[in-house]
Amino acid sequence: SFRVLGVxxxxxxxxxxxxxxxxxxxxxxxxxxxxxxxxxxxxxxLLPESQPVFVRGRTSGLSVSDVLAGSNLWYNAxxxxxxxxxxxxxxxxxxxxxxxxxxxxxxxxxxxxxxxARFHGMTLTEGRQVATYIRSLAVNxxxxxxxxxxxxxxxxxxxxxxxxxxxxxLAWVLPDDSLSFDYMFPNGNPSVNFTNTLNIRELPIALPLxxxxxxxxxxxxxxxxxxxxxxxxxxxxxRLGRVLSELVLSVDHSGNMVVxxxxxxxxxxxxxxxxxxxxxxxxGTVAGxxxxxxxxxxxxxxxxxxxxxxxLAGLNEQGTSVKQ
Numbered sequence: 613s614f615r616v617l618g619v620x621x622x623x624x625x626x627x628x629x630x631x632x633x634x635x636x637x638x639x640x641x642x643x644x645x646x647x648x649x650x651x652x653x654x655x656x657x658l659l660p661e662s663q664p665v666f667v668r669g670r671t672s673g674l675s676v677s678d679v680l681a682g683s684n685l686w687y688n689a690x691x692x693x694x695x696x697x698x699x700x701x702x703x704x705x706x707x708x709x710x711x712x713x714x715x716x717x718x719x720x721x722x723x724x725x726x727x728x729a730r731f732h733g734m735t736l737t738e739g740r741q742v743a744t745y746i747r748s749l750a751v752n753x754x755x756x757x758x759x760x761x762x763x764x765x766x767x768x769x770x771x772x773x774x775x776x777x778x779x780x781x782l783a784w785v786l787p788d789d790s791l792s793f794d795y796m797f798p799n800g801n802p803s804v805n806f807t808n809t810l811n812i813r814e815l816p817i818a819l820p821l822x823x824x825x826x827x828x829x830x831x832x833x834x835x836x837x838x839x840x841x842x843x844x845x846x847x848x849x850x851r852l853g854r855v856l857s858e859l860v861l862s863v864d865h866s867g868n869m870v871v872x873x874x875x876x877x878x879x880x881x882x883x884x885x886x887x888x889x890x891x892x893x894x895x896g897t898v899a900g901x902x903x904x905x906x907x908x909x910x911x912x913x914x915x916x917x918x919x920x921x922x923x924l925a926g927l928n929e930q931g932t933s934v935k936q
Contacts (some may be wrong), residue, residue: 640827641731674748682745685738686712693911702832715746718755718824754778760821770812786818852889862903865914872904879904893917
């Protein structure tokens with residue numbers, strides 16, 4: 613909002629305010645104006661409230677040839693770090709959802725998609741073909757680029773489950789933590805019934821969660837680790853050791869299964885680190901809040917995997933000692 617410092621600053625006639633994006637920091641390609649108003653000396657808004665002007669993209673008239681061309685570019689185009697940057701190994705689907713569904717789900721406009729494609733070295737025509745491909749995906753568009761994914765707020769549970777990731781919107785980011793009290797205790801009674809469960813999806817908070825762009829990697833592992841398999845494995849293994857040494861409390865095994873105990877809330881992070889480490893003996897993991905279940909490829913591989921994970925975590929060779 614613009615504060616009126618003098619009557620002559622905004623005369624009473626048709627006025628035009630222009631915005632200009634001067635330069636990129638190597639990541640951003642522009643900005644969106646979500647709200648505009650003029651404040652007087654008393655901080656009163658002088659213009660009527662308005663909604664952001666937002667174009668979600670075409671939903672009809674999609675060219676089949678452009679969809680196919682855009683799909684091929686999405687999966688195979690050779691990209692650059694930025695307009696004048698060096699070539700990169702990653703493809704579009706490496707940093708985004710594999711199919712690009714995230715761009716449609718969060719309602720990125722055709723212009724935003726095509727301009728970002730140009731940022732990574734595509735032509736304007738190729739960028740528009742990628743946008744056409746994204747628009748063709750059989751995905752709903754409940755979110756927006758600026759509303760934080762999973763932002764809690766009243767009414768979220770009334771939406772279909774596949775819209776939870778869109779969040780309740782920035783409108784439910786509270787200006788102060790103390791305002792959460794009224795939503796925790798709508799009757800003003802601070803007593804807590806410990807037999808009930810607090811619905812954290814419906815409880816607004818004063819913290820805006822990261823928007824979707826914040827979840828995308830700045831640099832993909834394909835470009836961080838290099839292309840040599842051994843280099844990728846060794847660096848992934850080193851990173852796994854750091855994660856396990858900080859967060860694993862104990863490990864144990866039975867058959868081809870390894871049970872890994874962590875502090876509450878850390879299991880998903882540990883499981884992700886194992887999955888990404890290139891530990892070939894482990895087929896996959898399942899995580900709860902404080903427990904990870906890892907399954908090995910060999911039917912009797914649990915003991916070996918348990919020993920390796922225990923060593924990385926700094927536990928004894930049985931892996932059953934709990935850290936203090």
